[in-house]
Each structure stands twice: as structure tokens, then as C-alpha cells.
Amino acid sequence: MTDQPRYKFLFNPYRKDLILSIDGGGMRGIVALAILCWLEEQTGKPAYELFKLVGGTSTGALICAGLGLGMSAREMMDDIYKDRLPRAFRKIKRFRWLRFLFSGLRHMYAYKPFIDALGPYSEGKRMADIDKPAILLTTKDMRTSNTYYITNRGPGAPMFAHWPLAGAVASSVAAPLFFPPVGGNLVDGGVGSYGNPCLAVSVEAIEYLEMRAENVIHLSLGNGYFSNEVEEGAGAGFWLKSWIEYLIFKGMDDAALQQVFMARAIYAQMDFRRYNPLLSRESVEHNLGIDCGDVDPSTLALDSNGQDEVELMEQIGRAYAAKIDWMKEGALPWNTIGGRAAPGFADSDWENSPFSAQALLK
Numbered sequence: 001m002t003d004q005p006r007y008k009f010l011f012n013p014y015r016k017d018l019i020l021s022i023d024g025g026g027m028r029g030i031v032a033l034a035i036l037c038w039l040e041e042q043t044g045k046p047a048y049e050l051f052k053l054v055g056g057t058s059t060g061a062l063i064c065a066g067l068g069l070g071m072s073a074r075e076m077m078d079d080i081y082k083d084r085l086p087r088a089f090r091k092i093k094r095f096r097w098l099r100f101l102f103s104g105l106r107h108m109y110a111y112k113p114f115i116d117a118l119g120p121y122s123e124g125k126r127m128a129d130i131d132k133p134a135i136l137l138t139t140k141d142m143r144t145s146n147t148y149y150i151t152n153r154g155p156g157a158p159m160f161a162h163w164p165l166a167g168a169v170a171s172s173v174a175a176p177l178f179f180p181p182v183g184g185n186l187v188d189g190g191v192g193s194y195g196n197p198c199l200a201v202s203v204e205a206i207e208y209l210e211m212r213a214e215n216v217i218h219l220s221l222g223n224g225y226f227s228n229e230v231e232e233g234a235g236a237g238f239w240l241k242s243w244i245e246y247l248i249f250k251g252m253d254d255a256a257l258q259q260v261f262m263a264r265a266i267y268a269q270m271d272f273r274r275y276n277p278l279l280s281r282e283s284v285e286h287n288l289g290i291d292c293g294d295v296d297p298s299t300l301a302l303d304s305n306g307q308d309e310v311e312l313m314e315q316i317g318r319a320y321a322a323k324i325d326w327m328k329e330g331a332l333p334w335n336t337i338g339g340r341a342a343p344g345f346a347d348s349d350w351e352n353s354p355f356s357a358q359a360l361l362k
Contacts, residue, residue, distance in 0.1 A: 034317025
């Protein structure tokens with residue numbers, strides 16, 4: 001990394017305060033991390049020098065904690081996401097369903113291999129030991145049914161100063177059914193409304209770290225979007241399993257989008273930019289120019305760790321970043337090439353419905 005003049009890429013020419021938020025998504029965090037790797041290459045600076053505040057949920061918390069430790073996005077990609085985590089998953093994935101059964105259907109994975117895989121995260125660092133950038137991690141405490149915003153700066157910092165960094169990260173990563181709650185109490189910060197933590201990060205920056213909204217550029221990174229659209233009339237055939245899956249995934253999707261709209265509405269003077277690629281084969285191949293091979297992007301999961309899957313996620317993040325107009329203020333995914341589509345509207349045929357005016361008059 002260097003500051004020499006040959007780096008001509010600018011996306012913050014007026015030197016505003018840059019803040020970053022990263023969604024959850026397990027191994028799909030590679031997508032957001034690849035975007036940061038691309039930014040590092042273009043600016044000549046490690047990502048931890050670009051941002052004054054970084055905040056994340058689950059895999060986003062893992063990335064932001066790494067930035068707090070002074071790791072570059074490239075270092076995290078190569079050491080954590082392409083080496084340590086895949087080896088940890090492969091080590092225990094073979095018998096996960098059997099282990100899931102013997103755990104009483106409580107969780108599929110144990111923590112030990114992942115604690116070992118975190119390497120520098122587990123070396124005795126506390127939240128108070130993180131100097132800069134400011135970091136914010138989310139977790140849900142089942143005892144209080146409250147979301148905690150674990151931070152190293154501002155008025156909330158003393159509450160979490162003694163928390164071990166590895167424990168704070170594990171608390172945010174503890175996705176139900178994948179991992180047991182940390183201490184039996186703390187689960188993934190995405191349980192609730194903060195799978196996308198952009199509103200919490202905006203509030204932290206402006207209300208508690210006293211940044212001026214008009215002087216803030218907020219980059220909100222998703223880890224890939226899956227469409228939850230169904231065919232015309234398909235809901236009539238939904239049964240219990242269909243509804244459970246739909247309610248969970250659609251609820252998470254709506255919560256993530258709500259955070260975007262709320263952050264933009266509350267802090268209208270802030271330059272809020274949301275980036276999130278669409279994970280469909282058609283979009284990835286046509287819009288981003290990537291040959292997906294045997295991997296269907298729409299099947300990439302929290303624990304996808306095959307070499308071809310990891311490489312595809314990195315390619316998607318890098319290709320998407322290269323297509324973004326980084327000088328466009330207030331960008332949303334549907335304003336970007338390869339991003340998720342805007343929320344749609346489909347009218348209903350009321351004329352032949354039992355609720356039509358003619359039918360109700362009979």
C-alpha cells in the first residue's frame with residue numbers, strides 16, 4: 001500500500017468522514033471483503049485507514065474487528081476467509097447432520113475449530129485495546145431480548161471495554177442452528193432487525209461520535225441478494241415448510257431494506273450509499289461478465305466453503321466493485337450494474353375476484 005501519486009482513484013475528493021457498515025452472511029462475507037480489497041488496490045491504502053467508523057453484524061462483525069486489529073482486507077481475505085475458515089468448516093462439515101442430531105437439533109457446528117481459525121482475533125485483545133478505527137459489533141442477548149451495540153468508542157464503550165474481542169465477534173457470529181449461543185445467552189446480531197446494521201452505524205457516528213451528517217459518506221455493503229419473488233398464484237400452494245422458509249427469509253430481506261430507507265430518511269444530509277450484488281446466474285454472468293461454471297450463485301450459503309465457491313464469491317465482489325460509479329452520491333443497489341433490483345409492484349386482477357365490486361353486490 002502506498003500514497004504515491006500514481007493512485008488516481010478518488011471516491012472521497014472532499015475528504016469527508018467515511019464510515020462503513022457490513023451485513024451478515026457467513027462465508028458470503030467474501031463478497032463485501034472483495035469490494036474492500038478492490039478499494040484498497042485503487043486507493044493504495046488499507047481499508048482500516050479509509051474509515052473513521054466500521055460496523056458489522058455476524059460476518060460483517062468479523063471483518064470490522066479485523067480492521068480494528070489493523071489487518072487489511074487483503075490479509076483477511078487470504079488468511080481468514082480463504083484459508084483458516086474453509087479449513088475449519090471442512091474439518092467438521094462431514095458429519096454435521098449427525099452432530100446436529102446428537103446435539104438435540106440445537107446446532108450444527110462447534111466453536112472450537114472456529115476459535116482456532118480466528119488466529120489474531122484470539123490473542124487476548126479486549127474491546128478497550130482497539131484504538132482505531134472505531135468499531136461497532138451487534139449481538140442479541142436472549143436474557144434481555146435486547147440488541148447490544150458493542151463498541152470501543154463513545155458513551156457505550158465503557159460497558160464493553162472488558163469484553164474479549166474474540167468473544168464479541170463470536171457473539172455476533174452465533175447464528176441460531178449453526179452455532180450455540182455464546183455463554184448460552186448471546187446470539188447473532190442479525191436476530192431481529194440488524195442483519196444490516198447501517199442504521200445503528202449511522203446513529204453511532206452522528207449522535208454519539210458527533211460526526212456531522214453533511215460531512216459523512218456511509219458505505220453500506222451487502223453480501224449478495226437472493227430474490228424472494230414467487231410465481232403468480234404460487235402462494236395458494238404454500239404449506240407449513242413453505243411458509244416458514246418464506247417468512248424467515250422475507251422477514252430478513254425486509255428488515256435489511258428497512259434499515260436502508262430509515263438511515264436515508266433520518267439522516268437525509270448524509271451521503272448514504274448502499275451496494276449489494278444480485279446473486280443470480282443470469283445477473284452474475286450477463287452483468288458482471290463472470291463464468292459461474294458449476295456453481296449456481298443463488299445456492300451460496302452461510303457455510304459455502306468449496307474452493308470454487310470461494311473463488312466465485314471473490315470474483316463477484318471484485319467485478320461488482322469495478323462496475324460501480326464511486327462518485328455517485330446516494331447510490332442504491334438498483335442504481336448499480338449487477339445490483340439487486342428495486343422493490344417491485346405487481347397489480348392484482350380484481351375483476352374476476354370474489355372481492356370485485358360486482359361480486360360483492362350479488
